[in-house]
Amino acid sequence: DALVRRVGGGPADADESVWRERITPGRFDGRTVVVTGAASGIGRATAHRIAAEGGSVVAADITEPGLETLASESDTGRITTVTGDITRDDDIDRIVTAAGGRIDGLANVAGIVDDFSPAHETSDEMWRRVFAINVDGVFRLTRAVLPAMLERRAGSIVNVASEAALRGNAAGVAYTAAKHAVVGITKNTAFMYGPHGIRVNAVAPGGVATGIAHGGAPDSAWGNERTRDFLRMIPPIATAQHLAASITFLLSDDGVNVSGAILPSDGGWSVQ
Numbered sequence: 001d002a003l004v005r006r007v008g009g010g011p012a013d014a015d016e017s018v019w020r021e022r023i024t025p026g027r028f029d030g031r032t033v034v035v036t037g038a039a040s041g042i043g044r045a046t047a048h049r050i051a052a053e054g055g056s057v058v059a060a061d062i063t064e065p066g067l068e069t070l071a072s073e074s075d076t077g078r079i080t081t082v083t084g085d086i087t088r089d090d091d092i093d094r095i096v097t098a099a100g101g102r103i104d105g106l107a108n109v110a111g112i113v114d115d116f117s118p119a120h121e122t123s124d125e126m127w128r129r130v131f132a133i134n135v136d137g138v139f140r141l142t143r144a145v146l147p148a149m150l151e152r153r154a155g156s157i158v159n160v161a162s163e164a165a166l167r168g169n170a171a172g173v174a175y176t177a178a179k180h181a182v183v184g185i186t187k188n189t190a191f192m193y194g195p196h197g198i199r200v201n202a203v204a205p206g207g208v209a210t211g212i213a214h215g216g217a218p219d220s221a222w223g224n225e226r227t228r229d230f231l232r233m234i235p236p237i238a239t240a241q242h243l244a245a246s247i248t249f250l251l252s253d254d255g256v257n258v259s260g261a262i263l264p265s266d267g268g269w270s271v272q
């Protein structure tokens, strides 16, 4: 927690009460937003913020206990949870069905990290798993929500890329390549669907205090020498709520004139 960044001289933003004071009431009134990866970290904070700002949230994740906690924590009654794997088409169908026809927004947050391996030490298994979730998952969810958005000629999609989408020294080769692919999906869909009233953007987080480093990848090794070097390199770690602020800006009408953007949300790391 000592690493958690303090913004604007205020109290540590890990404190939920601070974020409840900062919300924009009504910003998502009447809107339905699908959030993947909602059982923890950035997805969880994003789901909470959208619900607190009046939106209905379809909160999807492969991890059921985290989803149950999310729903019980929210006093809004506007969070519907779906346990599902974004690499499975039948689960994606259930996620989209839970939205009930109208989908105003999609936050593609679910993802896993690799073990910071360079190419000659990256297994096929690691490569495929990182791509299946971080790239195929983003593409398939995007494909699944577009018909509902096209019907209303409105919608906003936010993909979660990474600092590793901007530079070569922020992760292993699999994660770096996968997050560059997320940028490609973002730019192409922003171009293709802009004329149909649909905006698509990505945020590129730097270091964020979440569980991603401890779980996810098959032999995730947070704490090995590579990742310790990495931690020394990056600016202070942000909280999931900091990222939720960036994601909801782009998802909401506040981002009305922004499409195809890759927004670094990294405390300035990308300018180093």
Ligand code: NAD
Pocket (backbone or CB within 6 Å): 036, 037, 038, 039, 040, 041, 042, 043, 060, 061, 062, 063, 066, 084, 085, 086, 087, 108, 109, 110, 111, 112, 113, 133, 160, 161, 162, 163, 204, 205, 206, 207, 208, 209, 210, 211, 212, 213, 215, 216, 240
């Ligand atoms: P997290 O591990 O707390 O959350 C990720 C969530 O995705 C988990 O709840 C996990 O269960 C879910 N998930 C994983 N595989 C899934 C699947 N197949 N189907 C459905 N859900 C699945 O991590 P986080 O830090 O909140 O990560 C969110 C996003 O932010 C990821 O895309 C990650 O790559 C990106 N990111 C994180 C950081 C960071 O430092 N934490 C930095 C850059 C980018």
